[in-house]
Amino acid sequence: MDWLGIKEFLKDSFKIIISVVIFLVIVVYIFSITQVVGNSMNPTLQNKELFIVNKLQYRVSEVKRGDIISLEYADTKYLIKRVIGMPGDKVYIKNSKVYINDKLLEESYIPKDYQYSDFDLKASFGYDAIPENMYFVLGDNRENSKDSREIGLVKKEEIIGKISWRIWPLIK
8 A cells, every 4th residue: 555545545534433422412412312212201202213313402501391301211221201390380180170270280292071180299208399409300191100200300410401302203
């Protein structure tokens, strides 16, 4: 191999290394792909659907009620849930209706006749209101969801990002 060949090889290798580094930065800090596993978000999200998680979203803006998020759970597991309760909120469920600060939460994504168990934040976890930097999350399929009623409140640092774009299926 002559000097020109070595120079071209090094130039191409450098381009590949830079591309890999850029890809890793994007995957680690900006976007990732996640798959819905199970039926806890039915009817909104279906089992085996693929989504892009926007990891940058909550670095530049606040978590909002109604956002669908990906969160860390038990070191190696991830959950997809909807944010229902925000810091400072008093949350309870009575007669299959969610109440935030004693006001009924309108949830167009839940069928009107859907029945699920009562819940009280104070009785279950001892909190009068959700502490700072913590959130109450629920699956849309309330009777088939591992969510804050079982796992407790979610810390802000456990939120990976916002579910932003459907990859598969392309059309729902």
